[in-house]
Amino acid sequence: MLNLLYNDKYLIVCVKPTGVLSEPFLREKNMPGLLKKQTGAYKIDVIHRLDRNVGGVMVYSKSSKATVPLAKMMSSHKFTKEYLAVVKGTPEVSGTFQDYLVKDKKNCKVYVTNSSNKDAKFAKLDYQVLAQNKGFSLVKIRLHTGRTHQIRVQFASRGFYLVGDTKYGNQNTTENGKTPIALYAYHLAFLHPISKQEINFVSLPEMEGAFSLFKKEIQNLK
Numbered sequence: 001m002l003n004l005l006y007n008d009k010y011l012i013v014c015v016k017p018t019g020v021l022s023e024p025f026l027r028e029k030n031m032p033g034l035l036k037k038q039t040g041a042y043k044i045d046v047i048h049r050l051d052r053n054v055g056g057v058m059v060y061s062k063s064s065k066a067t068v069p070l071a072k073m074m075s076s077h078k079f080t081k082e083y084l085a086v087v088k089g090t091p092e093v094s095g096t097f098q099d100y101l102v103k104d105k106k107n108c109k110v111y112v113t114n115s116s117n118k119d120a121k122f123a124k125l126d127y128q129v130l131a132q133n134k135g136f137s138l139v140k141i142r143l144h145t146g147r148t149h150q151i152r153v154q155f156a157s158r159g160f161y162l163v164g165d166t167k168y169g170n171q172n173t174t175e176n177g178k179t180p181i182a183l184y185a186y187h188l189a190f191l192h193p194i195s196k197q198e199i200n201f202v203s204l205p206e207m208e209g210a211f212s213l214f215k216k217e218i219q220n221l222k
Contacts (some may be wrong), residue, residue, distance in 0.1 A: 022049035036138040046166040054073035056185025069193035080189035086182035086210035087160040097154040131217040138214040
């Protein structure tokens with residue numbers, strides 16, 4: 001059963017498990033299909049996405065009255081989206097990353113480029129290092145844009161790849177792009193599209209893998 005944090009006739013806020021697709025796909029487990037089965041909802045519209053090997057808080061629409069305003073808020077960056085990640089190395093205590101990113105669709109990989117590239121998209125995030133342990137850092141990240149693989153690329157390009165990220169980190173493996181990544185969408189806040197009241201959700205990752213190095217710090221985020 002999926003963990004539902006909020007459910008009314010307009011939308012659902014839930015926790016996406018690692019390994020499940022955010023979007024519909026006929027032959028694999030996906031969030032819209034699982035939500036329809038669990039809640040009996042006739043309609044589930046995708047508002048944003050998380051990579052298959054990343055878990056965390058997501059919102060889905062159940063009504064066309066909610067889909068349009070939610071999509072507009074998401075595209076205009078009016079959602080608060082915060083993540084927890086464990087990276088290899090020791091970044092500065094806090095900072096802002098600003099880059100231009102371009103996607104290689106053939107290889108499904110994103111690269112840092114420059115603003116003169118006509119296909120480039122601006123990407124920005126803020127981060128804060130919460131703790132360090134054994135050469136790894138627990139980082140809290142706030143996204144200002146929502147580009148494909150943005151967090152993974154922006155940290156890896158500076159030498160701080162995310163633990164478990166075989167696509168942008170340790171590529172000496174046959175499991176490229178398939179392993180769970182130490183990245184979790186732990187905080188989501190936005191205005192309800194109908195009531196206009198702010199709703200705020202926090203979910204913490206399971207204390208396993210790289211996150212187990214920082215149990216105390218993560219639990220203090222409740």
